[in-house]
Amino acid sequence: MQLSVLAVTIALAVFTLAAGPTSLKYSAHYPHxxxxxxxxxxxxxxxxxxxxxxxxxxxxxxxxxxxxxxxxxxxxxxxxxxxxxxxxxxxxxxxxxxxxxxxxxxxxxxxxxTPKFDTTDPPKFAFTPGDYPPLVQTGVNKIHARGNKGKGINIGVYVLLFPVGECLGVDWTHPALGGCFGPGCKIAGGWDFVGDAYDAGMTGDPAGATPVPDPDPQDCFGHGTHVSGIIGADPAKNPYNITGVAYEATLRMYRIMGCLGVTSDDVIVEALLRAYDEGNDVITLSLGEWDGWTTSITSVVASRISRKGRVVTVAAGNSGDSGLWFTSGPAAGVDVIAIGSTNNIGPGPLFKMETSLGQSIPYQRGGSALPLPAPAAPLTLFAVLVRLGNCAATSQIQNVLNKGAKVVILYNNGGIWGPIPMGALQDQAVFIDTDDGLALLGAVNAHKNFTVSFPDDNSSIVPNVKTGGLVSAFSSYGPTFDMYMKPAVSTPGGVILSTVPLFIFSGYAFASGTSMATPHAAGIAALILKAKGKGYATNIRDLLQTTSTVIPQSYAPEAFVNTLAAGGAGQASALNALTYTTVVTPGQLLLNDTAHWKGVQKFTITNGGTTSRTYVLKHVPAGTAASRARGSIQPLGGPVPLSSAPVTVRLSKSRVDLRPGQSLPIIATFTPPRSIDPSTIPIVSGHIEIATQGETLKVSYLGVAADLRSVQVVDDTPQVLGVVSPFLQDAASGSVQSGPATYTFVNNNSPVLNVRIVFGTARLAIDLVSATAHIPTNIHKRGPSSSSSSFAGWVGSWFPHFRSHGGSYARVPVLGSLDEWTYLPRNNNNPDENIVYQVPIAASFANGTAVPKGAYKILARVLREDYEVWVSPVVNFAPGA
Structure with missing residues (x-):
């Protein structure tokens, strides 16, 4: 964002804002x-x-x-x-x-x-050699001092993360990355699977739908180069002493996206298999898409690679403002190591605005893909002060701008202050911390002509003592809808200085995202493989989890341990992983939901040292995280509220004496809390701490204190959309159908089914029934319908025709299937992202047979244990009329 213009004065209006109903215009909100x-x-x-x-x-x-x-x-x-x-x-x-x-x-x-990759210009000083802050944060600097820098380990790097990255690849000409490409170079190989023009068919140009591979994975916009520097930047070859986590490792770069920012599952699968075949010991993917299920083909293949003895680290996602249950795929894969982000403890860029009372207030800002020129003349702006709410920050900012504001000063709501996604709105908004926002609010109330300005030279580089080491606000929450703990661990990804192509800020920039955290974790894995041998790969997730450091929600004395749905087991520590002699397995215990509660769990402690040790065990609960507010079905945005409602844990032993080499299993019995409202879908999590002389390890656990079969899936309130879902609307006019309606299927005059879901569902089926059919809404039918699909992924609007006629539901004949989707993630509250699923209804059944002219109703069913059911008003099909 470019607010550093001369003497810009802002008149400050103050109010709080909740997101209003979104536009109902058909805009194809469904997976592509x-x-x-x-x-x-x-x-x-x-x-x-x-x-x-x-x-x-x-x-x-x-x-x-x-x-x-x-x-x-x-x-x-x-x-x-x-x-x-x-x-x-x-x-x-x-x-x-x-x-x-x-x-x-x-x-x-x-x-x-994916949209564009945002960066912020580098500092005006160099870090002290050996003390690059992200490496200090995870103890990597001390491992380097012992001589381990990952030499001999091969790392395959994929780069794309929704919604962070853009064009993939690497600027291998960068001096900090060796300046060459091929055998003997730091970047020893790789492949461009798609070519610059590839668009996966999104634009309709046949040329763009066909990959044009070549051997040079050159970067277009910087994401891949930034990721590569986090692993491999040579501190002796850059002016800032940026130090890669495993900078003596060998890298191979796999470019899987064209310069339009698009790729597809089959390309990713091909690239994963090639990276496996080329002998990469660690495969790291800074890529993903909203998912929440373990079933996508990329998640499945990545998990298979992991089970074959390769380390696979995948970014958990950058949708922290969307709340719980929002892990990306393929990070959702059962056996991959999903990585969350913590904020950098070291100096990062802050900017300041000056008030008419002489106050200097720091703010975070968005980035820019390239440096922007200053405006030709000063601008007079009207600013609005807004408290961050539970909906997406971009939604709040846009709502204020829609009312005529030119600049939005968004202030924090008491959660972690750090970079937040602003997307295309980054030129019109800044983000300040809670206390500063309240101070501004008080100043405006006390002073009629209160103003603020943004000085031209307003940047500063300051240590992050307030939020360094805490989970980044943008980092996506888990778990998966099938109750796997995601992320597994976290590493620094908030405000990371690394390499970018030489045409951007002369080759160095700050950037934030789980895209940045994931290569850090991959680098730590490389250091572990270097020290313990490549055969240790299948043990690395357990090791990272058990030796990680606990992440609090904040540094306030009364703060809870943060929910493990936010940061996983904790912040990974290379130092602990490579110096502790005690081994604890497994690293995580999955409790499931209360209907399938796995309350009796076992873990094993092994004394791998040379002397006898005494271990003291205790339960350290994390704050219980609410998915929804009491009395509401709307998902809460991040940071999610935490409360003291932990599980009860009974351990078979609380003190253990072990000789060198001795192992002992421990039985832990978990009882879900009774004091929490299950309608809030509360996530319970925490650790069993295992402490001995000089070592503190832990086993992490996660479950949900609710029966997920009873969770309402469909949003039947007008709170977010302004109309009760599901509903039909005219694709041409956007008008909502409230009674019988006729559609000609000419000039876009066709129905669109809008369904907003507030929890993931394994199936959404859309069928056509007779206009005289009587199916009360919310009829539940046990078991699958006669037209159920066995496909493992979403099957529906990706193809215009699906399935044949026939079958029945609730004894009512189903005339034919119109569409079907499976394994859908829930919607969020951001109208620019995934606020509602919109299903265009064609004039034909899904098998391609034309729907005869006549009157019908549309039957929509969403699966939980039974079905949530909706039947439309009468729809008259009159093609060409």
Whole structure:
């Protein structure tokens, strides 16, 4: 953001603002999928060669569907994924494909996109060699001092994180990254899988839909170069003494996105398999998309690689303001190490505004992809002071700007003060801390002509003593909807100085995101593999979790330990991981929900030292995190409120004496709290601390004190959208259908089904029934419907036609399926992101058969234990009328 202009004076108006109802204009808020494109996974047959597996499948496909129009894009011949990438013209064919010999599953191909990568210019001083703050924070500097800098470890790097990164790759000409590319260089290899023009078919240009690979993964905008520097920057070859976590390791860079900022699942799978084949010991992915489920194909393949003895670190996401249950995929993968972000303890950029009373107030600002020129003349601005609420910051800022404000001064709500996503609004907003906001509020009330200004030379670099080491406000919360603990651990990712392409700020810049935290964790993993051997890879998540340091919610004396849904087990410590001799396994205990409570858990303590040790065990609960406010079904935004409502833990032993080499299992019995309202979907978490001389380890646990089968999924209130969901609207006019309506399907005159879900669902089915059908809303039907899908991913608007006619629901004939989605993440409260799912209804059934002219109703069902059901007003299909 560029507010450093000469003597800008701001008249200050003050009010608090809640987000109002969003516009109902149809804008296609639903996951993007490559039209008709699927990944068909095949069962490897040990009696057949790989190509024979594919040949058998394609021969049978040709016999069963000889007249279908299909194209084979790619065949995958790999022990971790054998399959075929196909584009099909009719989803009726998918029912046939699913039943062919050797077919394991059919996965739709998602399209992942990302906005621009934001940076802030570097400081005007150098860090002290050996004391680069992010490395001090995790003890890496002391491991370096012992001579371990990751030499001999191979790290494969993928870079794209929604919503942080942009064009992928690396500026390998950067001197801090070795200045060369190929064997013998720091960046010893890699691959560009897509080419600059690749857009995964999003623009409709056939050229953009086809990858054009080449061997040079050159960076376009800086994200990949910044990530690479966090791992590999040589402190002797840059003016700031930026020190990579494992700067003697060998890097390979895998570019998976074109310069338009788009990639797809099949490209990611191909890249993962290549990185595995090329022998990378650590594979790190600064990429992701809203998910919350463990089932996406990228999550599955990444987990398989991890189980094969490679370390896979993946960014948890940058949606902290969206609240709990918002982990990205493939970080949601069961066996990958999902990484959250903590704020840098070291000096970072702050800016200041001056008040008419002589006060100097620090603020955070957004970044810019490139330096912006100062305005030609001073600007007179009207500013509005707004307290950060529970909805997305971008929503609040936009609502104020829509009322005519030119600048928004957003002040914190008592949570962690640090960088927050502002997106395209970064030029019109600043973020100040709670106390400063309240001081401004008081000053305005006391002084009629109170003003503020932004001096031209207003930057400063100061240590972060207030929030350094705490979970970053932008870092996404877990857990997954199938109750896996995400993130696993956290590392520094807030306000990190690293390398960028030489055309941006002369090659160095600050940036923030779990994209920045993830390579830090990958570097620590490389140091561990260097010290313990490459065969230790499958133990690294446990080691990082048990030796991590506890993260409080704040540094106030009364602060809770932060929920493990925010930062995982804690902040990783390379020093602890490589100096502690005690080993505790596993690193995490998953308690599930109260309907499936796994209250009896076991962990093992091993004395790996040379002397006998006494261990003292105790329960250290974290604050219990509410997903919703009492009496509301709306998800709470971050930072989520914490309360004292812990589980009760009974340990089989609270004191243990172990000889060198001796191990002892401990039984822990967990009882969920009774004092908490289960309708708030409270996340309970914490640690079992295991302390001995000079070492404090822990086992972390997480569960939910509610029965997830009873959680309401569909938002049936007008609180966010201004109208009760679900509802139909005209795609052309945006008008909401309240009674019978006729659609011609000409000039965009067609119905759009809007469904807002406030908790993840395994299935959303949309069918057509007779206009005379009587199906009361909220009928629950146990078990799957006769038209249920067995596909493992979202299957619906990624292809215009799906399934055949027939079946019934609640004894009412279903005339045909219109659409179906599976494994959907919940919506958030940000109208610019994922506030509602919008399903365009075509004039044909999902199998391509035209819907006869006539009157119908649309039946929508969302799955929890049973179905939540909605039936539309009468819809008259009159194509071409």
């Amino acid at each position: 999928y490559a039209e008709g494109k699927v990944l068909v996974e095949l069962q490897p047959n040990s009696a057949l060669r790989k190509r024979d597996v594919h040949a058998r499948f394609l021969d049978e496909l040709d016999r069963r569907l000889p007249y279908s129009s299909m194209s084979v894009h790619k065949m995958f011949d790999h022990t971790l994924f054998t399959g075929v990438s196909l584009v099909v013209k009719s989803l009726d064919d998918l029912e046939t494909i699913k039943g062919l010999t050797g077919v394991v599953d059919v996965h739709p191909v998602r399209i992942l996109s």
